[in-house]
Amino acid sequence: MRFTQILPILSLFRDAKATGNPSYPIDVEPHNYTDSEGVLLQGFLSIPNDEQDQYPAVIILHDQDGPDTYEQQRATLIAQELGYIGFAADVYGFGVELPPDDGSWGGPRAEFVGQYTGNATLFTTRIQASVDYIQSLDYVDPTKVALIGYCLGGTGIVHYLNTKGSDSTVAGACGVHPSLFGDWGGPDGNISVPALFLTGGSDFLTGPEAMVTLESDMSVSDDDTPWETVRYAKIGHAFSNWFHEESYDERVDSRSWESFTSFASEVFGNGPSPAEATDPIVEDANYTDTNDGDYPLTGYVAYPSTVEENTPVVILLPSTMDEDGPGLYEYERQRATQIATDFSYIALVADIYSHSSKDNDYEELESIYYSNTTKFMSRVQAAIDYAKTTWNPNSIALLGFGFGGSGALMYGMGLSGEIDTAVKAMVSLHGEVAKVVNATADMFAAPDGTESGSWSGGGGSTDWSQGGEGSSWTSGETSTGSWGSSEASGESAWGSGEQTEITNSNETSSQEAPAYPWDQRSSSGSSVQPQILIQSGVDSDDMSDVTKLETILIGIGANYELTRFSDAKGEFTNFGSDAYNPRATARSFEQVESLLLEVFAEDSAASTSGTAVTVPIEEIAAPNPAPTEGDQADTEEETDAPSSDASCKSMSLLWALFVIVAVQQ
DSSP states (O other), X not given: OOGGGTHHHHHHHHHTOOOOOTTOOOOOEEXXXXXXXXXXXXXXXXXXXXXXSOEEEEEEEOOTTXXXXXXXXXXXXXXXXXXXXXXXXXXXXXXXXXXXXXXXXXXXXXXHHHHHHTOHHHXXXXXXXXXXXXXXXXXXXXXXXXXXXXXXXXXXXXXXXXXXXXXXXXSEXXXXXXXXXXXXXXXXXXXXXXXXXXXXXXXXXXXXXXXXXXXXXXXXXXXXXXXXXXXXXXXXXXXXXXXXXXXXXXXXXXXHHHXXXXXXXXXXXXXXXXXXXXXXXXXXXXXXXXXXXXXXEEEEEEOOSOOOTTOOEEEEEOSOOOXXXXXXTHHHHHHHHHIIIIIOOEEEEOOSSTGGGGTSOHHXXXXXXXXXXXXXXXXXXXXXXXXXXXXXXXXXXXXXXXXXXXXXXXXXXXXXXXXXXXXXXXXXXXXXXXXXXXXXXXXSSOTTSSSSSBOOOTXXXXXXXXXXXXXXXXXXXXXXXXXXXXXXXXXXXXOOOOOOOOOTTOOGGGSOOOOOOTTHHHHHTOXXXXXXXXXXETTTSOHHHHHHHHHHHHHXXXXXXXXXXXXXXXXXXXXXXXXXXXXXXXXXXXXXXXXXXXXXXHHHHHXXXXXXXXXXXXGGSOOOOOOOHHXXXXXXXXXXXXXXXXXXXXXXXXXXXXXXXXXXX
């Protein structure tokens, strides 16, 4: 398949990007039902406007405040914008009065919520009651029912999969910023429900140790049952709830919502069909590496049907030389052709080592560039400089595969000395994370040269233990470390270092760590912060290496998004590879395209105005209608006012304490 088969689905996601706001209208009806113990529950159901015999349905599991305004708005949004039945389920029980939240540890609210976070059986019973009820409705397709849980509801997703995942009839389950603090019971058997987890990189409730445990639990899934985790940099808890002003992040709410809508479309049987290779239509692109004695390089370029002055450029960093294949960089030339044809960007396949391949085999060449990141980054910068002078000096993205994915990551980590202001995104597809970590180990080690200890970077602090600043943490087999805020200059604690001479014998270990360049964007006149997108296969990148990489990215203040795909090996996007995974490939390129739309749109808006302007990707879609006075009145009668952000944060801590106490008891 060409990417054009994905684009109709992506257009649906673009239309759904305006995820909601505190004024989003509510159109729901109360529905009473009971669980297996006869407990009365009341949910709120929203039906799409178009008439069908049967609809798919999405069940929303509420946060600690119960199925209030927020969940009812989500239900309405699902019905009106996605065309599915939206049902805000009830976990607590009809008429149950929530205890007061005094924000203290171990208070009455924590004890109440702990009945569910600490009791997987009870939580699962209430969730299954909503599934049984929705599947019993004549106008619902019982084979197309999915779950999405927020905060407390996300914790319920984990409990449900572990308890009921082997025999559940739901089509899929998604947990959004779940609380995974402390220990929880592992899976009772194989998990046969496709799953998606959307978490904040700075959320202490989903810290590294919790993610290691989650991946371990999900690894018991059936071979043909996909699961996926996504991490968003610099994002804390409750990032999707627009009533929580301090924690809500409009951009990540949009990206996570898009990821869910794509997931729901897939599990409901409307996902993209497997991709197929296409014949490359490219031209030679001859340029030189001026930092390496004008070293001659030959890349390949594919053009869209129309090229304008501001057409963005995507630079593909290659994976292999295809020594036994049809030609140099054959796979990347195919991808370049598809990107030009279907995304309407200029696509340049960069040359890293073609002319030196006459004297070295692939493994020798790879070793040279991994051990000499200065040389590697010089080749990447040469392609960037060529794209800037030939086509577009402002809008460029790096897209690397395998070895090239490592190059995109290293460039995003600042190993070139600076991130060119023209580069808006760096994408790593199956980018050999262990080799990146090993190649940069000496650069990003603690000041005393050991892997453990206290060290800091330019991106502020994250505490994986209790949300404070500069605390240390441990994660599986990874080393311990901690970080805190750096000075206002944004320079990291690792020092700036000088560019070393480019030779084949120059090893990475002799280089000092670069001064991290993220904060240099403001002083250079660029208003668009670069984004790193990492697409990792669970079967190719060990979680301990991924955790080490994320530690570095957090420490240096990088803007990253990290996705892990189950049953995905190295080269999972390569048509001709035994590791080719059509699902992971389709999901990856959906995320790639949406990110490129975002960063190139932001850059276009900023350059047009001449001032620092940020355009959230939600604004690409039409804004949501505001409710009428009657709608608002109905909302106020049916629901209580949403709780404050402080309440959500304090309850997150209280859940964590109660889970620990419950487990110990």
